[in-house]
Amino acid sequence: MKVVMLVAMVVVSVAVQATAARVFDLTFANIDLPLVVVVLASLSGGPIVGLWVGTLAGFLQDVMSGGLIGVSGLAKSLIGVTVGLLATRLMFTGRWYQLLLIVPATIMNVVLFVGVYRLISFAAPAVDGVNVLQQAVLNVAAGFVGIGISEQVPSLWSRLRRRRLVLAIQRWRTN
């Protein structure tokens, strides 16, 4: 069940990244939603979960982009392992500490992505420091929203179920 949830989250993040970027133009395109999912999954599941989630997210991102297949996958799988190992070693319990990990993860993603392209002598994308920082900030914001949603959904679901139960009891009493 957990695996299905993680796969669904990755697929949805890539799909939303690609479709919403069209609606919101370039500002949204600078967010890396799959990276946020990788970091959050690695923090909660450890290095092995981070590795697989990173591999899947990167692979799907590569498939849906104009670049070489495997470059994002390599970068994101290494980020997943690193964040997972850091989470188990340094015990990031506070939400803010967890979210701030997205900043070095974003920088690591850019360095690995551009580094691989430079290494294989393909036309490497130009790196703009301001853009990277902007992406890091937007990723942290997306992570904040993501954590908020993931915390609210179970309580909303249980509240809905409780309300349904109360309504059913009321109906039963009136009958």
Place this chain on the structure above:
Amino acid sequence: MFKRRQRIGYLVLAVVLGHVILISAQVNVRQEGNFLQVVSFSALAGIEEIISYGTNAVGTAWSRYVSLRDAEEENAVLRESIDQLELRLQQQNALARRARSLQRLLELRNSVELLTLSAQVIAVDATPWFRTFTVDRGTGDGVRQDLAVIAPSGVVGRVVGTPGPRAAKVQLLIDRNAAAGALIERTRAAGVVTGVDGQSLLRMDYVSNLEDVQIDDAVVTSGTDGIYPKGFVIGTVADVRRGDDLYKSILVAPVVEFGNLEDVLIVLHDDRFAQAEENE
């Protein structure tokens, strides 16, 4: 504990090796599309299509039912603009008739018959590094690699990678890896237009310093690349300088607004290319 660490190490090594092999395979044979890539692309494109239709439906509902407050005033303005456009259309038709008769008379070039297919943009690139988008047409509609993609205003790009049955990836002309054979329409000076990384402008290379190029000159496709049909508008010259070597440094502002593209045309067939292929 040691075993767990060892397991993670082996796993990381295996995954990294797998990625390196995958990347190396593509660096050697970039043109071939593998099965896994095509299947994943098609599956994800399907999901994106559903999400795209969802967002479009919400947008349509909003524009049709919610934001109708200024419809009457807008209607009057639109009627007026239709009248003006009809007048302009008549003028254009007259010009076109004249141009056609002149063309026939002088036999300057063959008539170009383009078979096109309309397609809807369903997603853009999933990374901020490349300028590509996904359209809802694929091999099932006759789409294949390297077909030109155009919009009513001008050239958009070309189909890259192996298309899925119902989706294809389009590389925009502003992508840093994109290029097209081009001409300065006024002087017929030939060159190559390429995308510039991180910019919305294009660069036109290999135009001699001896050529006459001015700002606002129209840049059109030359048709020499075998992808884009000849004579389609790419943009206008935004900046031109004498280069240090043999060639001018030219920046071109594209006519197509790539951020607002919703529908495009895929050029399935160009008579001249077909003739050239037959001759070969």
